[in-house]
Amino acid sequence: MNLTQFPRRNYVQDPTPIEAVPTFSKALGGKINLFIKRDDLLPGCAGGNKTRKLDYCIADALEKGADTIITCGAVQSNHCRLTLAWAVKEGMDCHLVLEERVPGSYKENGSGNHFLFQLMGVKSITVVPGGSDMLGEMEQVSEKVKSTGKKPYIIPGGASNAIGATGYAACALEIQHQLFSQNLSIDHLVVPSGSAGTHAGMVVGMYGSNANIPIAGINVSRKKQVQEEIVHNLAVETAKRLGVREKIPADQITCFDNYVGAGYSLPTDSMIEAVKLLARTESILLDPVYSGKAMAGMIDLVRNDYFSPGTNVMFLHTGGSPALYAYLDTFR
Known part of the structure; x- marks a missing residue:
């Protein structure tokens, strides 16, 4: 993938950190080693993945x-x-x-x-x-x-079209460079899955470069089958734009819809737990709509042994903490 052929504004000039969160991992029973890709620290007013x-x-x-x-x-x-x-x-x-x-x-x-x-x-x-x-x-x-x-x-x-998803194909390459530089191996990646651009772009970047890192998307609104189809269609479109020779197989898309709750943006007990637990163990803020529900899903997957013991798991933090201040009654 030659991403230099596409115009961009260079809003992203430096890689966002990959941060180990050992205290949080310990709070989940120490079953896995969790790392967080801090896209909440991207430039732009209050940061976040859309940059x-x-x-x-x-x-x-x-x-x-x-x-x-x-x-x-x-x-x-x-x-x-x-x-x-x-x-x-x-x-x-x-x-x-x-x-x-x-x-x-x-x-x-x-x-x-x-x-x-x-x-x-x-x-x-x-x-x-x-x-x-x-x-x-x-x-x-x-x-x-x-x-x-x-x-x-x-x-x-x-910004979830093939143009926008290109940004997360680039992010996948950024992650791989960081992992190589840090001599770190990641066995699984967990991402929020909403409008699909982040999830689809990450799949294209990982698949198109033969990274062989499986990706799990945690839905924030739709049912599993509907979301997987939306992500796959966008991944195929994005891959075509980027010149990936092989069509993205449907089995590269995995979504979980167990953590949406009553609906988009409506609080759940597991989201509240996830937001509080990460804040109180690592001083990292999630948002109540996307990253909070996605982290709730990842926590549940850990507790139910979806990941093998000792697995290195990376969570993509998409940002959004300003929304917390519209949910004060939920957390107080």
Whole structure:
């Protein structure tokens, strides 16, 4: 894979750390050795995984002459926060379409990421009901923006298209270089699986370079079969873009849907436990929607001996801790 052929903005200049978390591993019974890939420390307002995707998406927007970015997400979307952040850095306007997936969850004066939307000067926020046609809603905003003489560019939710997923194919190569440099062997990788770009990109990067590191995705919203199909389709599309000669086999995609709970963004007891346990053993903050539920899934897999004793497991921390401040009542 020659990733230098694709335009990017160089938002990611240095590898994020791979951090051993022995106290946390011990708290899980000492069965495995856990390492965390700290993509919560990526650049951008409060960090997070979307910076890797936006590195490529915003480069594509600028190459096409855009001066305005339109994107979408849930009411506490980390993707929307980071898209807005990088648009601000680039001197571009940014308009957000927020999907109220849980009725009543949008708060005009809300905390967490919503507060940061206002602080960074979002140009407009359009709130739509859960289940809306988000592309159609963004296209309506785009037409309004065009009528003012601006040149908009639509980035899909999570920046999860083949352009954005390229960022996580690059991350897979980054991880392999770090493992070689640190003389560290990883037996399994666990990632949050939501809009699919992170999961799909990581699969493409690992498979396309013959790394042979199995990847488990922990779903944050959809059922297993649905999510695996979405991830696989995006992985195939991304692999084609990157020139991977072999088609990604469907068996490279593994998802677990046992940890979603009542629905997307709705707290679960296991998520609360995971967030508190990592904070109190390693001083690392998870978020309540993605990394918190993904870590809850990984904890359960450890406790149920999914991983062989002594296995080295890496958890991809996708960031999102600003959302914690919209969930104060959940943790107090």
